[in-house]
Amino acid sequence: MGLLRELYYILLGFLQGLGACWLFLFRILRYTPAALLRWRIIWQQIYSVGAMSLVLIMVSGFFVGMVMGLQGYNTLSKFAATSALGTLVALSLLRELGPVVTALLFAGRAGTALTSEIGLMRATEQIAGMEMMAVDPVRRVVVPRFLAGAVSVPLLTMIFSAVGILGGFVIGVSFMGVDSGAFWSQMRVNVDLWDDVVGGFIKSIVFGGACSLLAVYEGYYSHPTAEGVSRATTRTVVNSALAVLVLDYLLTAFMIHGV
């Protein structure tokens, strides 16, 4: 009986969080046109959220691509199909690894920063101060950060995939001796602009929106204590990872069914 009760409250809490998050998204979207007029704030947020993540994304992308090159070469050589290495690396990066790994890295690198920044603003009563001055904190603090995250993730994903393909190319062609022409031509024949590149781009837009929304939501509604901020930061990473993986399955199922 106690267990059922516990489960009931967990479910109720989950639904409440989902609903609150959704309402928060509408609140953000309502202020978006006004925030776009003050593009300088968004521009500076893109710097701290996106441009600062660039090194992490590029190094990770390069290594993921190199691992794909090594693993792919090892497996494909059993079937004497190493010329398909380019296809393998490009399709896995564009369709799955690029959007998902970038979103997870983004949640860890930038999502946590957004949550703790907004959470500390609340803890140090800066947000209350803004309300006192009749400045809407959602409009001034939350919306630019959300928009910056939502813009940065798709761009970072494309950089991740491009660098990853180059990483696979370096390992496959320079170290393993796959023919460079076969690598690119097989890739070009099998990679489709709409299904693969645009499909991955759509995924990254959804993931960017979800990760940024969760980060600003957790920060804005965190308890104004040191412990509350640290808990909110943890929740951002956990919820973002879960949201990205669940949304990835849903989007993939939708896209594959639609083809």
Place this chain on the structure above:
Amino acid sequence: MRQTRSIEISTGLFIILGFCALFFLATQTTNIQAYGDTGGYDVTATFTNVGGLKVRAPVTMAGVSVGRVTSIRLDPQTFNAVVTMRIGNKFNQIPDDSGAAILTSGLLGEQYIGLSPGGSETFLKNGSKIQQTQSAIILENLIGQFLFNKASSGGK
């Protein structure tokens, strides 16, 4: 102020880099040319079996890609497959008695349509129908026939 400026410049660089990556992925890793040539004329052909032919499969002549399959549907009267293909305007001098066959690239490769030229003086044009067709070879049927022949010759 100076610092704000350098931050804004780095942001601009980041965004340009992102779009460069998107451009690179869209042009260098995909067969984007396949979408470029929308100009062309439609030709249909009827096959008794298209096997694993898919929409957007290439149409080739002597191994050179001349067009793409745009639709595959079933004729409700004859129960044959009607394949519509779009052939590029560059290739407007294909004799109208040419034949179309569904071929496979390699043992396990994708299926495509191969055109073999006829000798007619008139050319295929929009709405033409290719009369001579050869359907896809279904491996199971082939094996079945082989086993059947083997059994009947063994019985003699």
